[in-house]
């Protein structure tokens with residue numbers, strides 16, 4: 688498992704790619720998956736504000752698009768001073784692909800760092816286990832026959 692500082696460095700690189708001309712609130716994120724792969728993301732705003740995508744969401748989307756679905760740990764960096772927690776929607780997004788013990792490392796660019804677990808950020812969260820179709824979740828779709 689990578690150190691939180693390594694995830695921080697990757698999250699900062701993504702932070703610098705953030706597109707946040709309206710809020711000037713840039714965010715970078717870095718996920719380490721259960722396979723040890725790192726995926727980064729940044730927030731992407733839009734003149735139609737409701738279309739804005741959070742850094743955590745872009746990182747998770749990249750992870751899933753690459754065929755991975757398990758977050759081992761995640762780092763999120765904001766300008767600061769002071770760290771910021773993921774928004775409610777992103778807590779739910781992280782919960783979908785993590786466990787309640789998964790570490791969420793929050794950083795700012797000034798050296799502040801706090802670590803929470805997913806369970807601390809979203810206690811009693813609703814997730815895949817609550818759905819009766821859970822046997823269909825987290826399975827790679829069958830590949831077509833090679834015949």
Ligand SMILES: [Zn+2]
Pocket residue numbers: 741742743744773774775776777778
């Ligand atoms: Zn968010």
